Amino acid sequence: MRREIPLIITTVAGLVFAVSYFIPHWPFGEAESIFGDWVAIIQAFAIWLGALNLVKVSLEKIYRKKEDALYAGIIIVCLLLTIAVGFYDGFTGGPQSSFRDTGTSFDWIYRFVYTPLTSTMFAMLAFFVASASYRAFRARNFEATLLLIAGFFVMGGRVPLFHLLLKPFTDVPYFSEFAGWIMAYPLTAGMTAIMIGIALGIMSSSLRIILGIERSHIGGGA
Template sequence: MRREIPLIITFVCGITMIVQFFIPHEPFGSMKSYFQQSYMIIAAFAMILGICNLTKLHVNKIRYKRPHWGYSIVLLAGLAGMTIPGLFVGAIKEGGIFDFLFKNVHVPMQSTMFSLLAFFVASASYRAFRARTLDAALLLVAGFIVMLGRAPIGDAMTSFLPEGGQMSDVANWIMAVPNTAGQRAIMMGAGLGVVATSLRVILGIERSYLGGD
């Protein structure tokens, strides 16, 4: 029963969501929003579960004085520092402690973390991008044009060309035509893949999400 009941729940929920699309009348009509709300609630609790797990892991690290346990104190302090004001002290209103931490700690660190990738992507691409084949050369040239086309230097280099033929125009064309075509082919393939996998899940053929034993 530990596996059968989840399979029944999956089947009933999946079929209900499909049926409500084709029969937009009661009781199915209102089921979509109910299921979507329930989904959001459970997903939020899944995140709470993850945070509980994170807390447990770092509390144990501190308790047993594992290597670098001091950083776990920093992590837990950050978690508490954000959660306590966010949930209890003044909630998430502008000008509060939560807002201060969000603007001066969370946002700067997040954008700096992502900006670090600029260096790593540049060094990785320097090593990986060798125009050994036609395909690799196409990838390299397209990437190069889009990068130059998004910076002022690109247009400065091609300023002698007529309007419509400058680097930014070529970059825009690449984004609008070959990139759109490729993205669409990928999206359609992925869309069909999602439909096939979803059907397998609803019909109980795909059960890996239930885990072991």
């Protein structure tokens, strides 16, 4: 029964969702929002599982004095500190305020610690794009050469410098038009083909899951 019950739940939920796509009438039309509420409730409980797991794994690292025990210690301290600050603001802020209000210590942590750290990680993407582009545009084979040429024209069409270089000869923005053509036709065609494949893949996987043919996601072989 350990495998059968999840399979039955999966099949019933899958069928209800599939049918609700074609039946707008109540209660089928509401299936998504009803299931959405259930997922939100489960998610709220699951976050505790996650937090406890994080604490357990971090404490184990500290206890066993692993190489990265220092980072585990920082995680524990930051976690407890943030919770403590949130509670403190919640209890001392008065009935008309929330711990998330602007100007609270919790808000300070969010704006001056969390946001800059997140932005820093995101900003690193710029450097990684540069290194990835260098690797991608090396003309090692026919496909890479084709990519290099397409990339040259698309980038050329998207910056005013190329248009400026052509200015003495013509007013027609050839680079821009050619870049637009690449984006509108070859790119769209390629992307559409991948999207059709993905849609069929999703449909096929969903069928396998609903029919119970594929069950590896519930911890067993297919």
